[in-house]
Amino acid sequence: MGVGFAVLAALGAPPRRSTQGVASVRVAIPPDLHPLVRKALRALKPDPRLSYRPELDDKLLRTPRGFLQIAVARDHTERAGRLLDTFIRRLEGPDVRGRVFFVDDKTMLEVDGEKFRFRFKEENATTPHRPTADERRQIAAHPHFHSVPKVDHQPTNRFALELYDPDSSYRYRARLADRKRATLEQALAEVPALLGRLVQENRDAEVERARRKREWDEQLRRETEERERREREKARRAELLADAHAWREASLLRDYAAAVLRARGPEDEAQQRWAAWARSVADDMDPLTRGHSVEEGDS
Numbered sequence: 001m002g003v004g005f006a007v008l009a010a011l012g013a014p015p016r017r018s019t020q021g022v023a024s025v026r027v028a029i030p031p032d033l034h035p036l037v038r039k040a041l042r043a044l045k046p047d048p049r050l051s052y053r054p055e056l057d058d059k060l061l062r063t064p065r066g067f068l069q070i071a072v073a074r075d076h077t078e079r080a081g082r083l084l085d086t087f088i089r090r091l092e093g094p095d096v097r098g099r100v101f102f103v104d105d106k107t108m109l110e111v112d113g114e115k116f117r118f119r120f121k122e123e124n125a126t127t128p129h130r131p132t133a134d135e136r137r138q139i140a141a142h143p144h145f146h147s148v149p150k151v152d153h154q155p156t157n158r159f160a161l162e163l164y165d166p167d168s169s170y171r172y173r174a175r176l177a178d179r180k181r182a183t184l185e186q187a188l189a190e191v192p193a194l195l196g197r198l199v200q201e202n203r204d205a206e207v208e209r210a211r212r213k214r215e216w217d218e219q220l221r222r223e224t225e226e227r228e229r230r231e232r233e234k235a236r237r238a239e240l241l242a243d244a245h246a247w248r249e250a251s252l253l254r255d256y257a258a259a260v261l262r263a264r265g266p267e268d269e270a271q272q273r274w275a276a277w278a279r280s281v282a283d284d285m286d287p288l289t290r291g292h293s294v295e296e297g298d299s
Contacts, residue, residue, distance in 0.1 A: 073155030250286035
Protein backbone atom coordinates (compact mmCIF):
# COMPACT_ATOMS: atom_id res chain seq x y z
CA MET A 1 0.00 0.00 0.00
CA GLY A 2 3.03 2.26 0.46
CA VAL A 3 3.52 2.23 -3.34
CA GLY A 4 -0.10 3.28 -3.78
CA PHE A 5 0.37 6.29 -1.55
CA ALA A 6 3.53 7.23 -3.42
CA VAL A 7 1.50 7.20 -6.62
CA LEU A 8 -1.15 9.37 -5.00
CA ALA A 9 1.48 11.87 -3.93
CA ALA A 10 2.96 11.90 -7.41
CA LEU A 11 -0.49 12.60 -8.85
CA GLY A 12 -1.01 15.48 -6.49
CA ALA A 13 -3.56 13.65 -4.33
CA PRO A 14 -3.79 14.53 -0.62
CA PRO A 15 -1.03 12.68 1.33
CA ARG A 16 -1.89 10.18 4.03
CA ARG A 17 -2.78 11.89 7.26
CA SER A 18 -0.51 11.10 10.19
CA THR A 19 -2.22 9.70 13.27
CA GLN A 20 0.56 10.66 15.66
CA GLY A 21 -0.41 13.45 17.98
CA VAL A 22 -4.01 13.50 16.75
CA ALA A 23 -6.02 15.61 19.17
CA SER A 24 -9.11 14.27 20.83
CA VAL A 25 -12.34 15.10 19.03
CA ARG A 26 -14.63 17.56 20.77
CA VAL A 27 -17.98 15.94 21.53
CA ALA A 28 -20.88 16.94 23.73
CA ILE A 29 -20.54 15.26 27.14
CA PRO A 30 -23.49 15.40 29.55
CA PRO A 31 -22.20 16.19 33.06
CA ASP A 32 -24.24 13.47 34.76
CA LEU A 33 -22.43 10.58 33.05
CA HIS A 34 -20.23 8.20 35.02
CA PRO A 35 -16.67 9.60 35.38
CA LEU A 36 -15.16 6.72 33.39
CA VAL A 37 -17.57 7.42 30.54
CA ARG A 38 -16.83 11.16 30.55
CA LYS A 39 -13.09 10.49 30.42
CA ALA A 40 -13.51 8.03 27.57
CA LEU A 41 -15.64 10.42 25.51
CA ARG A 42 -13.08 13.18 25.99
CA ALA A 43 -10.34 10.83 24.77
CA LEU A 44 -12.04 9.81 21.51
CA LYS A 45 -9.81 10.18 18.45
CA PRO A 46 -10.13 9.36 14.75
CA ASP A 47 -9.69 5.65 14.22
CA PRO A 48 -6.03 5.29 13.10
CA ARG A 49 -6.91 2.25 11.03
CA LEU A 50 -9.04 4.49 8.79
CA SER A 51 -6.62 7.39 8.57
CA TYR A 52 -6.14 6.77 4.85
CA ARG A 53 -9.83 7.64 4.39
CA PRO A 54 -10.00 11.40 5.10
CA GLU A 55 -13.75 11.45 4.54
CA LEU A 56 -14.18 9.15 7.57
CA ASP A 57 -11.78 10.81 9.99
CA ASP A 58 -14.51 12.80 11.69
CA LYS A 59 -17.02 9.97 11.62
CA LEU A 60 -15.38 6.88 13.14
CA LEU A 61 -13.71 7.43 16.51
CA ARG A 62 -11.90 5.19 18.99
CA THR A 63 -10.45 5.54 22.47
CA PRO A 64 -6.73 4.90 23.16
CA ARG A 65 -5.45 2.50 25.80
CA GLY A 66 -6.22 3.34 29.39
CA PHE A 67 -9.83 4.31 28.69
CA LEU A 68 -13.07 2.40 28.20
CA GLN A 69 -12.69 0.57 24.91
CA ILE A 70 -15.10 2.35 22.57
CA ALA A 71 -15.56 2.50 18.79
CA VAL A 72 -18.27 4.98 17.81
CA ALA A 73 -19.27 7.49 15.15
CA ARG A 74 -18.95 11.15 16.03
CA ASP A 75 -22.68 11.77 15.52
CA HIS A 76 -23.64 8.97 17.93
CA THR A 77 -21.40 9.66 20.91
CA GLU A 78 -24.24 10.96 23.08
CA ARG A 79 -26.21 7.72 22.84
CA ALA A 80 -23.02 5.69 23.30
CA GLY A 81 -22.29 7.63 26.48
CA ARG A 82 -25.75 6.96 27.88
CA LEU A 83 -25.51 3.25 27.11
CA LEU A 84 -22.10 2.97 28.76
CA ASP A 85 -23.28 4.98 31.76
CA THR A 86 -26.21 2.59 32.25
CA PHE A 87 -23.99 -0.46 31.91
CA ILE A 88 -21.31 0.69 34.36
CA ARG A 89 -23.80 1.84 36.96
CA ARG A 90 -25.50 -1.54 36.84
CA LEU A 91 -22.12 -3.24 37.00
CA GLU A 92 -21.17 -1.26 40.10
CA GLY A 93 -24.66 -1.39 41.62
CA PRO A 94 -25.79 -3.47 44.61
CA ASP A 95 -26.99 -6.37 42.45
CA VAL A 96 -23.53 -6.98 40.94
CA ARG A 97 -20.87 -4.97 42.84
CA GLY A 98 -18.39 -5.25 40.00
CA ARG A 99 -15.66 -2.88 38.90
CA VAL A 100 -13.85 -1.68 35.76
CA PHE A 101 -10.06 -1.74 35.44
CA PHE A 102 -7.52 -1.58 32.62
CA VAL A 103 -4.72 -3.92 31.53
CA ASP A 104 -2.58 -2.57 28.68
CA ASP A 105 -5.07 -1.76 25.92
CA LYS A 106 -7.85 -3.91 27.40
CA THR A 107 -10.90 -2.80 29.32
CA MET A 108 -11.56 -5.41 32.01
CA LEU A 109 -14.42 -6.15 34.37
CA GLU A 110 -14.20 -7.94 37.69
CA VAL A 111 -17.35 -9.49 39.13
CA ASP A 112 -17.20 -11.55 42.32
CA GLY A 113 -13.56 -12.42 41.70
CA GLU A 114 -14.09 -13.39 38.05
CA LYS A 115 -12.53 -11.29 35.29
CA PHE A 116 -13.82 -10.55 31.80
CA ARG A 117 -12.66 -8.48 28.86
CA PHE A 118 -15.11 -5.78 27.76
CA ARG A 119 -15.76 -4.21 24.35
CA PHE A 120 -18.30 -1.61 23.29
CA LYS A 121 -18.61 -0.70 19.64
CA GLU A 122 -20.87 0.72 17.01
CA GLU A 123 -21.63 -1.68 14.22
CA ASN A 124 -20.79 -0.30 10.78
CA ALA A 125 -22.49 -1.20 7.55
CA THR A 126 -20.41 -1.81 4.44
CA THR A 127 -21.43 -1.01 0.89
CA PRO A 128 -19.48 -1.63 -2.32
CA HIS A 129 -17.25 1.32 -3.02
CA ARG A 130 -17.94 3.23 -6.21
CA PRO A 131 -14.73 4.87 -7.42
CA THR A 132 -14.80 8.63 -7.52
CA ALA A 133 -13.95 10.55 -10.66
CA ASP A 134 -10.46 11.19 -9.29
CA GLU A 135 -9.98 7.49 -8.49
CA ARG A 136 -11.14 6.52 -11.99
CA ARG A 137 -8.55 8.86 -13.48
CA GLN A 138 -5.85 7.31 -11.28
CA ILE A 139 -6.88 3.79 -12.28
CA ALA A 140 -6.85 4.74 -15.96
CA ALA A 141 -3.39 6.26 -15.64
CA HIS A 142 -2.03 3.46 -13.45
CA PRO A 143 -3.86 0.14 -14.12
CA HIS A 144 -1.98 -1.60 -11.30
CA PHE A 145 -2.98 0.97 -8.69
CA HIS A 146 -4.63 -0.95 -5.80
CA SER A 147 -5.27 1.69 -3.13
CA VAL A 148 -8.90 2.24 -4.04
CA PRO A 149 -11.02 0.68 -1.25
CA LYS A 150 -13.40 -2.13 -2.08
CA VAL A 151 -16.09 -1.10 0.42
CA ASP A 152 -17.29 1.97 2.25
CA HIS A 153 -18.04 1.90 5.99
CA GLN A 154 -21.08 3.74 7.27
CA PRO A 155 -22.12 4.16 10.92
CA THR A 156 -25.47 2.60 11.79
CA ASN A 157 -26.22 3.87 15.33
CA ARG A 158 -26.52 0.20 16.31
CA PHE A 159 -24.33 -0.70 19.26
CA ALA A 160 -23.03 -3.95 20.69
CA LEU A 161 -21.57 -4.77 24.09
CA GLU A 162 -19.38 -7.88 24.20
CA LEU A 163 -17.75 -9.80 27.05
CA TYR A 164 -14.78 -12.12 26.54
CA ASP A 165 -12.55 -14.29 28.66
CA PRO A 166 -9.57 -12.24 29.94
CA ASP A 167 -7.06 -13.44 27.34
CA SER A 168 -9.44 -13.83 24.42
CA SER A 169 -10.43 -11.33 21.75
CA TYR A 170 -11.98 -13.59 19.13
CA ARG A 171 -14.87 -15.45 20.67
CA TYR A 172 -17.15 -13.55 23.00
CA ARG A 173 -18.85 -15.18 25.97
CA ALA A 174 -21.87 -12.88 25.88
CA ARG A 175 -23.21 -10.15 23.63
CA LEU A 176 -25.92 -7.54 24.03
CA ALA A 177 -26.84 -5.50 20.96
CA ASP A 178 -29.51 -3.45 19.26
CA ARG A 179 -32.02 -5.77 17.63
CA LYS A 180 -35.06 -5.30 15.44
CA ARG A 181 -37.40 -6.08 18.33
CA ALA A 182 -35.44 -4.56 21.20
CA THR A 183 -32.94 -1.77 21.71
CA LEU A 184 -29.69 -2.10 23.62
CA GLU A 185 -31.20 0.18 26.27
CA GLN A 186 -33.80 -2.51 26.90
CA ALA A 187 -31.25 -5.32 26.76
CA LEU A 188 -29.13 -3.65 29.46
CA ALA A 189 -31.77 -4.65 31.99
CA GLU A 190 -30.32 -8.15 31.63
CA VAL A 191 -26.84 -7.11 32.81
CA PRO A 192 -27.06 -8.31 36.45
CA ALA A 193 -28.49 -11.69 35.45
CA LEU A 194 -26.05 -12.00 32.55
CA LEU A 195 -23.00 -11.30 34.70
CA GLY A 196 -24.28 -13.67 37.38
CA ARG A 197 -24.63 -16.39 34.76
CA LEU A 198 -21.10 -15.82 33.46
CA VAL A 199 -19.66 -15.94 36.98
CA GLN A 200 -21.52 -19.18 37.67
CA GLU A 201 -20.34 -20.64 34.36
CA ASN A 202 -16.75 -19.81 35.32
CA ARG A 203 -17.16 -21.49 38.69
CA ASP A 204 -18.85 -24.52 37.17
CA ALA A 205 -16.02 -24.73 34.66
CA GLU A 206 -13.47 -24.55 37.49
CA VAL A 207 -15.26 -27.37 39.33
CA GLU A 208 -15.29 -29.39 36.12
CA ARG A 209 -11.58 -28.71 35.53
CA ALA A 210 -10.83 -29.83 39.09
CA ARG A 211 -12.90 -32.99 38.58
CA ARG A 212 -11.13 -33.78 35.32
CA LYS A 213 -7.77 -33.14 36.95
CA ARG A 214 -8.61 -35.57 39.75
CA GLU A 215 -9.68 -38.16 37.19
CA TRP A 216 -6.52 -37.57 35.19
CA ASP A 217 -4.31 -37.79 38.27
CA GLU A 218 -6.05 -41.02 39.33
CA GLN A 219 -5.70 -42.49 35.85
CA LEU A 220 -2.04 -41.48 35.78
CA ARG A 221 -1.52 -43.06 39.22
CA ARG A 222 -3.12 -46.34 38.10
CA GLU A 223 -1.12 -46.38 34.88
CA THR A 224 2.09 -45.68 36.80
CA GLU A 225 1.36 -48.46 39.28
CA GLU A 226 0.53 -50.89 36.47
CA ARG A 227 3.70 -49.96 34.58
CA GLU A 228 5.81 -50.41 37.71
CA ARG A 229 4.11 -53.75 38.42
CA ARG A 230 4.89 -54.95 34.88
CA GLU A 231 8.47 -53.78 35.22
CA ARG A 232 8.85 -55.61 38.55
CA GLU A 233 7.34 -58.77 37.05
CA LYS A 234 9.65 -58.52 34.07
CA ALA A 235 12.66 -58.10 36.35
CA ARG A 236 11.59 -61.08 38.54
CA ARG A 237 11.21 -63.30 35.50
CA ALA A 238 14.58 -62.25 34.18
CA GLU A 239 16.13 -63.00 37.57
CA LEU A 240 14.34 -66.35 37.71
CA LEU A 241 15.68 -67.36 34.30
CA ALA A 242 19.15 -66.17 35.26
CA ASP A 243 19.03 -68.19 38.50
CA ALA A 244 17.82 -71.28 36.66
CA HIS A 245 20.62 -70.91 34.15
CA ALA A 246 23.17 -70.39 36.94
CA TRP A 247 21.81 -73.43 38.82
CA ARG A 248 22.13 -75.57 35.71
CA GLU A 249 25.70 -74.36 35.14
CA ALA A 250 26.56 -74.97 38.80
CA SER A 251 25.13 -78.48 38.63
CA LEU A 252 27.12 -79.12 35.48
CA LEU A 253 30.31 -77.96 37.20
CA ARG A 254 29.71 -80.26 40.16
CA ASP A 255 29.04 -83.21 37.87
CA TYR A 256 32.15 -82.37 35.88
CA ALA A 257 34.33 -82.12 39.02
CA ALA A 258 33.02 -85.48 40.24
CA ALA A 259 33.67 -87.04 36.83
CA VAL A 260 37.25 -85.75 36.84
CA LEU A 261 37.89 -87.25 40.26
CA ARG A 262 36.45 -90.57 39.16
CA ALA A 263 38.54 -90.55 36.02
CA ARG A 264 41.84 -89.55 37.63
CA GLY A 265 41.44 -91.15 40.99
CA PRO A 266 40.31 -89.69 44.26
CA GLU A 267 43.72 -90.32 45.86
CA ASP A 268 45.37 -87.51 43.91
CA GLU A 269 45.76 -84.62 46.35
CA ALA A 270 46.11 -82.04 43.59
CA GLN A 271 42.93 -83.30 41.99
CA GLN A 272 41.18 -83.09 45.35
CA ARG A 273 42.20 -79.41 45.65
CA TRP A 274 41.05 -78.73 42.12
CA ALA A 275 37.72 -80.45 42.71
CA ALA A 276 37.19 -78.46 45.92
CA TRP A 277 37.89 -75.27 44.02
CA ALA A 278 35.48 -76.27 41.21
CA ARG A 279 32.76 -77.01 43.76
CA SER A 280 33.32 -73.59 45.40
CA VAL A 281 32.92 -71.94 42.01
CA ALA A 282 29.69 -73.89 41.51
CA ASP A 283 28.48 -72.86 44.97
CA ASP A 284 29.14 -69.21 44.12
CA MET A 285 27.14 -69.58 40.93
CA ASP A 286 24.32 -71.65 42.39
CA PRO A 287 21.44 -69.46 43.64
CA LEU A 288 20.63 -72.22 46.15
CA THR A 289 24.00 -71.97 47.87
CA ARG A 290 25.42 -68.49 47.26
CA GLY A 291 24.18 -66.95 50.48
CA HIS A 292 20.51 -66.05 49.98
CA SER A 293 17.28 -67.93 49.92
CA VAL A 294 14.95 -68.04 46.96
CA GLU A 295 11.74 -66.11 47.69
CA GLU A 296 8.53 -67.58 46.49
CA GLY A 297 5.24 -65.90 45.75
CA ASP A 298 6.57 -62.31 45.78
CA SER A 299 4.10 -59.78 44.43
